[in-house]
Amino acid sequence: MLLCWVRSVSASRSTPDGTLMYPVPATVNIDGRITDAADATVSVFDHGFLFGDGVYETIRTYNRMPFLLPPHLTRLRASAARLSLKIPPDDGELARRLSETMAKVNVGGEVTLRMLVTRGVGPLSYDPAACPTPTVVIIALPHQAPPPKVHRDGVRVVVAGVLRNHPRSVDPSIKSNNLLNNVLAMQEAIRRDAYEAILLNHRDELTECAQSNLFAVREGIVMTPPLDAGLLEGVTRNFLFEMGADLRIEVREEALREADLSSIDELFLTSTTREVVPIVEVGDVCIGSGRPGPVTARLLSRFRERANTLTRPAAG
Numbered sequence: 447m448l449l450c451w452v453r454s455v456s457a458s459r460s461t462p463d464g465t466l467m468y469p470v471p472a473t474v475n476i477d478g479r480i481t482d483a484a485d486a487t488v489s490v491f492d493h494g495f496l497f498g499d500g501v502y503e504t505i506r507t508y509n510r511m512p513f514l515l516p517p518h519l520t521r522l523r524a525s526a527a528r529l530s531l532k533i534p535p536d537d538g539e540l541a542r543r544l545s546e547t548m549a550k551v552n553v554g555g556e557v558t559l560r561m562l563v564t565r566g567v568g569p570l571s572y573d574p575a576a577c578p579t580p581t582v583v584i585i586a587l588p589h590q591a592p593p594p595k596v597h598r599d600g601v602r603v604v605v606a607g608v609l610r611n612h613p614r615s616v617d618p619s620i621k622s623n624n625l626l627n628n629v630l631a632m633q634e635a636i637r638r639d640a641y642e643a644i645l646l647n648h649r650d651e652l653t654e655c656a657q658s659n660l661f662a663v664r665e666g667i668v669m670t671p672p673l674d675a676g677l678l679e680g681v682t683r684n685f686l687f688e689m690g691a692d693l694r695i696e697v698r699e700e701a702l703r704e705a706d707l708s709s710i711d712e713l714f715l716t717s718t719t720r721e722v723v724p725i726v727e728v729g730d731v732c733i734g735s736g737r738p739g740p741v742t743a744r745l746l747s748r749f750r751e752r753a754n755t756l757t758r759p760a761a762g
């Protein structure tokens with residue numbers, strides 16, 4: 447195992463997610479009513495607040511158009527179904543609310559949208575029938591991309607002591623507001639001066655990071671932990687399989703362990719807000735050459751190109 451002799455970027459700890467700092471010129475839509483950040487309030491009896499009982503999506507725009515909106519809405523509904531949570535507005539109505547809210551973010555540039563659906567307001571009871579009306583919130587913020595050095599130099603991450611939830615506990619495939627597992631892992635990363643935390647599962651396999659999916663490259667083949675390792679099926683993760691096919695780079699699911707990190711050439715993470723970020727160090731272990739690798743660079747470049755093409759307004 448190589449030890450890194452130059453410390454790599456631990457990067458932007460003040461904004462681990464890179465996007466959701468407060469206060470910001472946020473616009474908020476609560477059940478169809480648009481307000482600014484200061485007036486955006488929900489009841490303390492909302493079960494989202496009381497129990498983390500709800501689901502969410504983070505979506506970003508390219509060319510001021512929500513990118514990959516259909517898979518985000520599909521995942522939102524799939525997550526909600528796992529909690530027996532209904533989302534009364536149909537997809538057309540959700541898309542309309544997203545664009546109305548986004549339109550009010552009048553600083554230039556791209557927008558990050560966080561859409562949350564919670565159980566709604568009700569008495570202190572776990573019975574879903576206690577809350578007849580879910581709360582639907584959209585938070586629209588100017589998109590804050592990671593600083594350029596993150597993509598240029600890569601980042602340092604750590605393997606967290608806290609394990610990813612067991613799928614028979616709060617299943618990581620549900621994108622739920624119940625984020626304590628991720629919060630604890632991220633707190634550990636921040637304490638250890640790292641950009642992200644890799645979480646192991648109960649079998650000691652790598653799963654994903656606290657806020658992103660994980661990919662490794664060995665001899666030109668890209669590998670990512672399988673869904674049954676217990677992880678979120680990232681929209682960007684799925685898009686990356688398409689980018690691989692475009693570039694004739696094999697991308698496949700494969701179980702990975704911490705010991706594999708010493709024999710891989712490249713490592714990277716993916717998420718909606720961070721795209722494809724090279725990882726050059728895990729703890730004190732250098733990945734490959736200790737610099738972002740060529741396969742990661744090609745995938746990132748293809749990703750950006752396709753994101754722009756897919757959201758470019760039609761000519762005429």
Ligand SMILES: Cc1ncc(COP(=O)(O)O)c(C=O)c1O
Nearest residue numbers: 657658659678680681682717718
């Ligand atoms: C735990 C976790 N895994 C993966 C991801 C990446 O998912 P996506 O590509 O859909 O943003 C996220 C994003 O928030 C996440 O929280």
